[in-house]
Every structure is written in structure tokens, then in C-alpha cells.
Amino acid sequence: MAALPTVRWGIVATGMISSWFVEDIVLERQDAKVEHVIQAIGSSKLEKGQDFKNTFCPKQNPRIYSSYEEVYGDADVDIVYIGTPHGYHYRDCMQAIAAGKNVLCEKSLTINAKQAKEIFEAARAKNVYVAEAMWLRHRPLFRDLGRLLHQEKAIGDVTRIFSDFASGVDIDSLPPTSRYRDLTLGAGSLLDIGVYALTYTILALEGDAPGRSEFPHILATQTHEAGIEITTSAILHYPSTGRQGITTCTTKTFGPPGEVFAVVHGTDGFIEIEGTAPSIPLAFTVYSKQTGIPERAYFPKESFQGKRYEFPNVGRGFVWEAENTALDVLNGRKESEIVPWAGSIRIMEIMDEIRRQGNTVYPGERRRD
Numbered sequence: 372m373a374a375l376p377t378v379r380w381g382i383v384a385t386g387m388i389s390s391w392f393v394e395d396i397v398l399e400r401q402d403a404k405v406e407h408v409i410q411a412i413g414s415s416k417l418e419k420g421q422d423f424k425n426t427f428c429p430k431q432n433p434r435i436y437s438s439y440e441e442v443y444g445d446a447d448v449d450i451v452y453i454g455t456p457h458g459y460h461y462r463d464c465m466q467a468i469a470a471g472k473n474v475l476c477e478k479s480l481t482i483n484a485k486q487a488k489e490i491f492e493a494a495r496a497k498n499v500y501v502a503e504a505m506w507l508r509h510r511p512l513f514r515d516l517g518r519l520l521h522q523e524k525a526i527g528d529v530t531r532i533f534s535d536f537a538s539g540v541d542i543d544s545l546p547p548t549s550r551y552r553d554l555t556l557g558a559g560s561l562l563d564i565g566v567y568a569l570t571y572t573i574l575a576l577e578g579d580a581p582g583r584s585e586f587p588h589i590l591a592t593q594t595h596e597a598g599i600e601i602t603t604s605a606i607l608h609y610p611s612t613g614r615q616g617i618t619t620c621t622t623k624t625f626g627p628p629g630e631v632f633a634v635v636h637g638t639d640g641f642i643e644i645e646g647t648a649p650s651i652p653l654a655f656t657v658y659s660k661q662t663g664i665p666e667r668a669y670f671p672k673e674s675f676q677g678k679r680y681e682f683p684n685v686g687r688g689f690v691w692e693a694e695n696t697a698l699d700v701l702n703g704r705k706e707s708e709i710v711p712w713a714g715s716i717r718i719m720e721i722m723d724e725i726r727r728q729g730n731t732v733y734p735g736e737r738r739r740d
């Protein structure tokens with residue numbers, strides 16, 4: 372069998388998400404298209420980096436550094452994966468780009484749209500690849516959902532969507548330095564989990580070209596506890612199509628596990644999406660409109676069999692993102708088709724407007740009325 376092309380990752384930060392990502396990409400898979408090498412690990416402490424390697428990629432032989440800058444300076448690193456809290460994404464992306472590195476950076480890409488635009492401008496100037504690690508967009512479920520909605524028009528023309536991400540975090544019990552509490556790290560439910568609920572909304576309402584349609588009218592409200600935004604509700608309305616979405620998120624409670632977290636309605640039916648969490652969707656069901664009885668165009672759900680599509684997870688679900696990103700870099704692309712720059716800017720702009728209305732301001736930002 373021909374050897375697989377190799378991509379050499381530099382991992383920046385050794386927190387939870389970096390461990391999930393690295394464990395997944397070193398999984399041995401029959402259908403792998405790329406061999407992922409963990410070339411370097413950068414951490415605030417050398418011992419943390421060493422422990423990380425021993426625990427999450429024991430068969431790899433990375434260089435372990437006690438700074439992120441050394442990862443950026445390592446000539447054998449093809450792409451840097453940034454797993455720091457969102458408050459540091461701008462700094463870390465800019466430093467990696469300045470060193471000429473390709474970058475895959477965790478969601479939310481930045482704190483605001485201005486920072487995201489500056490990152491993309493810097494990447495363009497340096498001719499390097501940058502993408503936001505919105506792993507949801509790389510999942511086969513998400514791709515098939517988009518195709519059914521917009522190419523096959525399985526529910527006719529999309530008219531609206533409800534989408535939610537509820538995740539119970541006992542913020543009070545966490546130390547003030549936790550990324551769920553520290554505003555300099557980007558604490559708040561919208562940037563942490565609302566970004567997923569919005570990703571479904573944008574897929575449904577903006578179609579396959581996120582960020583290229585008109586900007587929606589937005590009506591939003593946010594609740595804060597001890598200065599941290601813990602609950603957001605937003606209505607998005609696209610005037611030219613009349614499409615509407617209600618997008619909500621909260622860190623105050625868990626949604627029912629495995630239950631529906633988003634529903635998309637169209638002129639000919641609706642689709643329910645479910646899974647472990649909105650970031651880990653596992654199935655959706657398409658319900659079609661009944662014809663011939665105009666006043667009862669839909670059966671009550673209990674007596675109606677929808678068509679269910681299931682999508683098993685592989686590992687934790689990061690392999691698709693890692694593989695698509697590696698192939699982009701190996702093929703010399705500078706931008707992901709799946710998570711394009713315009714899409715990341717659009718979602719940051721929408722979150723900026725929601726935060727403006729909700730009065731959520733991060734350090735270094737000016738309050739806008």
C-alpha cells in the first residue's frame with residue numbers, strides 16, 4: 372500500500388480540547404487519508420507538555436517546548452493547532468502567522484469580528500493557511516444536512532429554525548482563573564457554545580455560502596451573573612427572504628441528553644436534529660408535508676414516520692476536521708472551503724451585534740450603544 376502523505380502538527384496549549392484533538396488524530400484508522408504526526412507541543416510548563424505527550428500520544432515523539440513561540444519557530448512544524456482560551460486566540464494566531472505558520476485555531480476564532488479580520492489580513496499578507504476549528508462544519512452530518520436543505524430541498528424552501536445549546540457549568544464553583552469565569556479569557560455562553568447554535572442557524576438561513584448573503588436584522592438579549600454572560604436569546608431575520616431563526620444558549624442548565632436541539636422548518640416539511648450535544652450531532656429526521664388535506668398539512672408527529680439519517684461518531688469526532696485541514700495544507704490552499712474566512716467573519720459579526728444589544732463587553736473593547 373502506498374504511504375500516506377504526512378502532516379506535522381505543532382500543538383499549542385495542553386488543556387482539554389488539545390487532548391481531545393490529539394487523541395483523535397493519532398487514532399489508527401483503515402480509511403485514513405493522511406498520517407498525522409505530533410511534531411511539537413508547546414505549553415506554559417515543560418512538565419505539562421511531557422505529561423500531555425505521555426497520556427494522549429504516547430507513541431509519538433514530539434519536541435516539547437515550554438513556550439508557544441518555540442512551536443512557531445520550529446521549522447519542522449507544518450501547521451499549528453491553537454487550543455488556548457478564546458481570549459488568547461488573536462494573540463496566538465497573530466504570532467504563529469508572523470512566524471510564517473499555517474494555523475488551525477479553536478472556536479470561537481476571536482473575541483470580535485475586528486480581530487478575526489485582522490487575522491485573515493495577516494494570513495493573506497504572509498500567504499499562510501488559517502481556519503477556525505469549527506469542527507461541526509466538517510462532520511458528514513452537517514454536510515448532508517446542508518445538501519438536503521439547499522440542493523435537494525427536502526423540506527422545500529427553508530423558512531425558519533430554532534436552535535439551542537444548553538450546557539450546565541457550575542461557574543461559581545470554578546476558580547476565578549477558569550476560562551468560564553475570566554473575561555480576559557473570553558468567558559460567556561455565546562462565544563463558548565452559542566457559536567454552535569448560530570452555526571446551524573446560518574447553515575439553514577444563509578445556505579451553502581455563509582457570510583455572502585445579506586446581514587440579518589437581529590433582536591437579542593443576554594443575562595449576566597457576576598459579570599459573566601450566562602444566557603443568550605437572539606432572533607435573526609433576513610428581510611429579502613423572510614427567513615427567521617431563534618437561537619439560544621445557556622451555561623445554566625443542560626439540555627436533555629440525546630434530545631432534539633434544533634428544528635428547521637420549510638415550505639414542505641421540517642427536520643429535527645439531535646445528538647449528544649449540538650457540537651456532537653448524531654442524527655436528523657426529515658418529516659415531509661402531507662398533501663391533499665390543506666387544513667392539516669402535517670400529521671401529528673406521533674402517527675407519522677419521518678426519514679431518519681444516522682451518523683456514527685468516529686473517536687470524539689475531530690478526525691474529519693483534522694483530515695480536511697491537513698489536505699488543505701498539503702494541497703497549498705490558504706483557506707478552508709468548509710469553514711471559509713467570510714463564514715467566520717459573519718458569525719463573529721452576528722455575535723458582536725448580539726453582544727452589543729446584550730451589553731456584553733470584553734476587556735479592551737469599548738461599549739457600543
Ligand SMILES: NC(=O)C1=CN([C@@H]2O[C@H](COP(=O)(O)OP(=O)(O)OC[C@H]3O[C@@H](n4cnc5c(N)ncnc54)[C@H](OP(=O)(O)O)[C@@H]3O)[C@@H](O)[C@H]2O)C=CC1
Binds near residue numbers: 384
Ligand atoms: N471543539 C470543541 O469541542 C471544544 C473547543 N473548545 C475551545 O478550546 C479552547 C480551550 O478550551 P479548553 O481546552 O476547554 O480550556 P482549558 O482551560 O482546558 O485549556 C486551555 C489551555 O490554554 C493554555 N492557557 C494559556 N493561557 C491560559 C490562561 N491564562 N488560563 C488558562 N489557560 C491558559 C493552558 O495550556 P498550557 O498551560 O499547556 O499552556 C490551558 O491548559 C476554547 O477556545 C474553547 O472554546 C473547548 C472545548 C471543546
Ligand SMILES: O=C1OC[C@@H](O)[C@H](O)[C@H]1O
Binds near residue numbers: 564650
Ligand atoms: O466547544 C465546546 O463544546 C462543548 C462544551 O461543553 C464546551 O464548553 C465548549 O467549549
